[in-house]
Every structure is written in structure tokens, then in C-alpha cells.
Amino acid sequence: MQHINNQDLTHLNTFHIEVKAKDFYIVENESELPRLFHELKKHNAKPLILGGGSNILFTDNPQIPIIQFITKRIKILEKYPDYDLVQAEAGIKWDDLVRWSVENNYYGLVNLSYIPGTVGAAPVQNIGAYGQEAGNFIHSVKIYNIEQQRFQTLSQEQCSFGYRSSIFKTSLKGKAIITSVIFRLPKQKHFDLSYKDLRILQDSPLLSLWLLRLTIGKIRMSKLPDPSIIGNAGSFFKNPIIPTDQLSALQQRFPQIPHYQMPRQKVKIPAGWLIDQLGLKGYRHGNAGVYENNALVLVNHGNATGEEILELAKIIQDKVKEKFDILLEPEVNII
Ligand SMILES: Cc1cc2nc3c(=O)[nH]c(=O)nc-3n(C[C@H](O)[C@H](O)[C@H](O)COP(=O)(O)OP(=O)(O)OC[C@H]3O[C@@H](n4cnc5c(N)ncnc54)[C@H](O)[C@@H]3O)c2cc1C
Missing domain, CATH: 3.90.78.10 (UDP-N-acetylenolpyruvoylglucosamine reductase, C-terminal domain)
Structure with a gap:
């Protein structure tokens, strides 16, 4: 774990708001959390978890400690005929996981291609696009419960996923740190082309996970500004x-x-x-x-x-x- 004073956050939030974090912690392994929280509790400091900063607006220099994960592992936990359970750590870039799922012929996450941010933030607002939501493929979420100072696993049902919402935005807001997410990734061929802009692919003989990903990338580029430019x-x-x-x-x-x-x-x-x-x-x-x-x-x-x-x-x-x-x-x- 690293502790940095006065970390510039300008390039750690996609609005590029120029703010500095008084206390910035980089966590490399979830096992570091109990010690970190023991320390923070002594100072009564409630931290904010920063993923890719792509869904945050800083209105001032944050005085609370900021924690960022750089955990990166993806692991197949269990294999079944129709799906596999895959665990992804919080610090992974969301789209790196989606690309990995496409490379490994899993159906499902592809509609969520190119959404910025991290795996750890995906359950928070139940990210969604092109007719799908992350919660549809989440089997469970591993958290560190700040109040109880212990690790816990929440089932999909316990996460209460809804439209851009979850338990992490309601009763567990500010109380849970997502350390990894376990996905139930389908192996059976199925494309969700229900979203109107994707219907053009319905009759394509070339339809594949890669073509769908490419098409979504093109549509997104035409509708959304690139945060690295604006x-x-x-x-x-x-x-x-x-x-x-x-x-x-x-x-x-x-x-x-x-x-x-x-x-x-x-x-x-x-x-x-x-x-x-x-x-x-x-x-x-x-x-x-x-x-x-x-x-x-x-x-x-x-x-x-x-x-x-x-x-x-x-x-x-x-x-x-x-x-x-x-x-x-x-x-x-x-x-
Ligand atoms: C160009 C662009 C396009 C986008 N398109 C979409 C889209 O199509 N669909 C969509 O749903 N969203 C979209 N978003 C929003 C954003 O990508 C998502 O909300 C994403 O999940 C945010 O991830 P992040 O890692 O950047 O989270 P951050 O912005 O860093 O954090 C968001 C919230 O999650 C909390 N958080 C982050 N990590 C954790 C953790 N490990 N444990 C607990 N809490 C945590 C933070 O404290 C904060 O409250 C888009 C954003 C941009 C800039």
C-alpha cells in the first residue's frame, strides 16, 4: 500500500477537474484493508473509493482520504456446461474485462463494451448500455464492510440491482468497499440486439461477439465525447x-x-x-x-x-x- 500526500486528481477524474487529495492511498491487495481502516478509524476519517473517476464530479479539494485499487486479477472459479463463474478484482478496467470475456467466447458483457471505469464501480450504479446491465451477469460481490470491519459476500439478490442503482447507492452507501465481483458468464451463443441501433446486425451473416463489440464502439464514439479530448x-x-x-x-x-x-x-x-x-x-x-x-x-x-x-x-x-x-x-x- 502506498500513501501519497496532496495527490493531484486532475487526470484521475474524467471531468478533469483540478483538485488535490490531502490523503491518497493506493491499495495493491484487499488484505491491506483491515490495517488501513484500523488506522483511518483512529482519525474518524470516512474515505471515498476512487475507481476511474468517470462518474464523479469533484466540487472542491476532497478533505476525506481517497482510496484507489490497483488489483488486476481475473480468475475462472467454477465451470458449468452453460456458464462459468469468473472473479474479477476491483482495480481492473471494466473494458479490459469485457474484452477478455469476448476473447474467451463468453456472451453477455459484450453490450457493455467501452464503458469507462473499473470493475469495482460497475455494481455501484449497475452500469448499463444497449439493453443490458452489469447486474444481469453478477453472481455475487465481495466487499469489505467498513462498519463491521470484515469481508462479506453479497449475492446478486442482496445487491438489489435496479436502473442505475444498487444497495451500494442506498443502505450500504459509504459503508462497503467492493474488492472483487463474481460474474456468471454465459457460454451459449446468444446476442442481445434488442436495442434499436443494433437491429441492423440481426440478419448479418458475419454476426459475432467481435462484430457486435466493434459496432457498439462505433455507435458510442458517435454519441459520446472522448474524455481524453473533452x-x-x-x-x-x-x-x-x-x-x-x-x-x-x-x-x-x-x-x-x-x-x-x-x-x-x-x-x-x-x-x-x-x-x-x-x-x-x-x-x-x-x-x-x-x-x-x-x-x-x-x-x-x-x-x-x-x-x-x-x-x-x-x-x-x-x-x-x-x-x-x-x-x-x-x-x-x-x-
Ligand atoms: C464517456 C463516458 C461514457 C459512459 N457511458 C456509460 C454507460 O454507457 N453506462 C453507464 O452505466 N455508465 C456510463 N458512464 C459512467 C461511468 O463509466 C460508470 O459509472 C463507471 O462504472 C464508473 O466507474 P469508475 O471506476 O470510473 O467509478 P468512479 O467514478 O471512480 O466512482 C463512481 C462511484 O462508485 C464508487 N466506487 C468506485 N469504486 C468502488 C469500489 N471498489 N467499492 C465501492 N465503491 C466504489 C465511488 O466512490 C463513486 O461513488 C460513462 C462515463 C463516461 C465518461
């Missing part, structure tokens, strides 16, 4: 889920409003569409802005502060609330 954290807001009654009322005023059916008489509305209706694509607030090709993405045009991006988010929330009576919830973790 700072951003992907979708800033969650797509709101509202009751069907509220949709009917909105349809009177906005007949074109797009929506997707959800269980229990609810519908999901694309937040990007709501923001776009306000004419905010390309809008700027100081050095912060709404991405010109995708209204759901807030960007750092250079030297934006976290506060500036947060102010922009609030402007958008107020305008959406005023026009549609819908409160947009941030997907990004504001620190």
Missing part, C-alpha cells in the same frame, strides 16, 4: 421514471414525447430529449457546457471548476422542472 462523465442525469398518468398529461402538451414502458405502470423518459426541448444543446455556463451532440452530457470546455458544472446542472434541473414538472436526478456522484 472532460465529461457520460450521462450527467438519470432518465426519469414517471407514472403513466403523468405521461398522459404531458402528452396533451408534447405529443412527441418519447417513452419506454417500465413495470408497475411507469414509463422512462429520455432525459436528453427533455433537455434538448429546452434548446440547451451547446449551451455554455462559464467554462462548463452542454455537449453539442448530446444534451445529456455536460462537458468541461477547459478549466471549468466542479462548482461551475454543478451550477449548470442546477440551471438545467430548474428549467426541466419548470417546463415538464419533472425533477432530473444526477447520475454522477457529486463530491
